Amino acid sequence: MKPLTFTLRQRPEQRLDLSPLVPHLLAGKTAKQIEHIELQTTRVRADVGEIFRVRMGDAEHIRIEGATDRFDRVGEGMTTGEIVVEGDVGVRVGRLMRAGRLTVRGNAGPWAASGMKGGVIEIFGSANDRLGGPLAGEMAGMRGGIVVVRGHAGERAGDRMRRGTIIIEGEAGAYAGSRMIAGTLIVGRKAGPLPGFLMTRGTIVLGSGCSAISPTFMDCGQHELLGNRLLAGFIEPFSKKAASLLQRPLQRLAGDMAVLGKGEIFIGNRN
Amino acid sequence: MRVLTVEGVRIDDTFAEAFGMRATALIITADSARWALQAAQTMTGFATSVIGCGCEAGIDCELAPKQTPDGRPGVRVLLFAVSTAELQKQLQGRVGQCVLPSLGSACFAGIDGEESLRLGNGLRYFGDGWQISKRFGAKHFWRIPVMDGEFVCEAKTGLTKKAVGGGNLIILGRTSKSTRAAAEAAAAAIAKVPDVIAPFPGGIVRSGSKVGSKYKRAPASTNDAFCPTLRGAVKTSLDADTGSVLEIVIDGLTSDAVAAAMRAGIAAIVKLGPKRGATRITAGNYGGKLGPHHYHLKDLVP
Numbered sequence: 001m002k003p004l005t006f007t008l009r010q011r012p013e014q015r016l017d018l019s020p021l022v023p024h025l026l027a028g029k030t031a032k033q034i035e036h037i038e039l040q041t042t043r044v045r046a047d048v049g050e051i052f053r054v055r056m057g058d059a060e061h062i063r064i065e066g067a068t069d070r071f072d073r074v075g076e077g078m079t080t081g082e083i084v085v086e087g088d089v090g091v092r093v094g095r096l097m098r099a100g101r102l103t104v105r106g107n108a109g110p111w112a113a114s115g116m117k118g119g120v121i122e123i124f125g126s127a128n129d130r131l132g133g134p135l136a137g138e139m140a141g142m143r144g145g146i147v148v149v150r151g152h153a154g155e156r157a158g159d160r161m162r163r164g165t166i167i168i169e170g171e172a173g174a175y176a177g178s179r180m181i182a183g184t185l186i187v188g189r190k191a192g193p194l195p196g197f198l199m200t201r202g203t204i205v206l207g208s209g210c211s212a213i214s215p216t217f218m219d220c221g222q223h224e225l226l227g228n229r230l231l232a233g234f235i236e237p238f239s240k241k242a243a244s245l246l247q248r249p250l251q252r253l254a255g256d257m258a259v260l261g262k263g264e265i266f267i268g269n270r271n
Numbered sequence: 272m273r274v275l276t277v278e279g280v281r282i283d284d285t286f287a288e289a290f291g292m293r294a295t296a297l298i299i300t301a302d303s304a305r306w307a308l309q310a311a312q313t314m315t316g317f318a319t320s321v322i323g324c325g326c327e328a329g330i331d332c333e334l335a336p337k338q339t340p341d342g343r344p345g346v347r348v349l350l351f352a353v354s355t356a357e358l359q360k361q362l363q364g365r366v367g368q369c370v371l372p373s374l375g376s377a378c379f380a381g382i383d384g385e386e387s388l389r390l391g392n393g394l395r396y397f398g399d400g401w402q403i404s405k406r407f408g409a410k411h412f413w414r415i416p417v418m419d420g421e422f423v424c425e426a427k428t429g430l431t432k433k434a435v436g437g438g439n440l441i442i443l444g445r446t447s448k449s450t451r452a453a454a455e456a457a458a459a460a461i462a463k464v465p466d467v468i469a470p471f472p473g474g475i476v477r478s479g480s481k482v483g484s485k486y487k488r489a490p491a492s493t494n495d496a497f498c499p500t501l502r503g504a505v506k507t508s509l510d511a512d513t514g515s516v517l518e519i520v521i522d523g524l525t526s527d528a529v530a531a532a533m534r535a536g537i538a539a540i541v542k543l544g545p546k547r548g549a550t551r552i553t554a555g556n557y558g559g560k561l562g563p564h565h566y567h568l569k570d571l572v573p
Contacts (some may be wrong), residue, residue, distance in 0.1 A: 163406060182404070204404070225407060226341055226423045227414045233342070234407035260537055264400070 002057035014042045019073040023081030026059040069168030075102040094121045118145040126151030133159035148238050158185040167242045177204040186242045199256050199263035206267050207245045217255035224249040278541050281551040287439045288556035291565040292351045293358045294434030296381030300345035310373035311346035314365045319471045326352040326361040329468030335450045340379045347381050351522045363393045377423040384429025391424035438521035440527035440536050443513045443551040450515040453548030455537035466528040476518040538573040
């Protein structure tokens, strides 16, 4: 069936809250009802009909065309179906997502996949700071699901992550995997300084190391572990690059010894 | 009793009586097929009968690297017990004492059941706090540090309540040599059937038993009606030309699997013929009142 398509008329005057445009909230709605949904974040009213040209289709498959970085909260709390975004998105894309598939053919702002619980998010461009991370005051960040970033990620990717898998095919900024509780964070290329800062448990894989490692991470030697092979098998459908990274001996560092110290960083050497 | 004769082998018009059991399956892998098999054999040793061993266990099949979760050579093992609690206890003990110590081993669920049994969820405590939990999609694994690296074990495995234990064939021949040939052919054919095991040594039993004994302490005793040396002394079930009797006991994950195994066994015996193999096939039952599963031999003839 044809997807339900939203095409941007022109760049909006204000930031917009796109969280109502998810499959489970649009299911069964008529074109008129959809066009009356309000998206404004200021006192100036902006409804769907004004911002987008709407082409009706299956609400399980949503397409957003002409997206800009003023689109916040795209796919927030999504529970089913699929959203494809052509262009960039603003903050909190896929936040608290439970299931389904969200694809961004552009860059994502901060807090992408924040507190995500399940499903798959794929970002073809880069993600800004705190990928998967919690908002201020929240105890845990990402709790499940898979995030694949084909480009780079900003600072503190995977902050306070509890479960799930983040794959960054490019580089990561400072403090990748900071305060990780558990889960898996894979950085295909180099990470910035102090990855795994204050992590208690969890796994970080760095394809080609990092600019500085905390002295509270202890070298445990080179190992080719079966667990990494299983991880490679699991992520292969999402990222062949990341999977190939795991099919070789990796340096294992245990830490962060400043806290519990049951986390691990695997470092590959691609040089 | 009406007797059917196929290719010169007499097949009694009787049935094997079998019981419902709880069962589970595991996939054990290692760096080489030899070590996967070693772990599986150690784990399924002393598991011939639920009466004395707590469970009945055996190797279902060997798996190529492509068929296993971790891409290494593996073996599929089946375990059967009379209760979920006993099956859990046997699983935990056998994997913990036989698979965990086996070099390079890993252990995965071999069946998706409606219910589950603890696998790595119990063994993880061996890690003394250094165990690592990893969830990859719907799968949950434990990584337990050991002296040769890490023991990877899936958190749970499936449990089936539809399993059947006690399917059997009793094979009668003129000499011990010919009876053995028939039993070996049947055991080899049954080993190829998926989802079944023949838990006795080499798949064959020579000490078939009857319920009860003249001694108070023994719940079961030798099946005197099938002992050739007692032919004249007891109410025998043997023919004048029977010199040796062997039995094959079959446990399967489903009733259909047990029937398929018995069919394969009968076909192999019939193919060998009465001259080189068995002269007669019968089956053990308790009059049909104890076990819910009845496998009539006449329905299984090739």
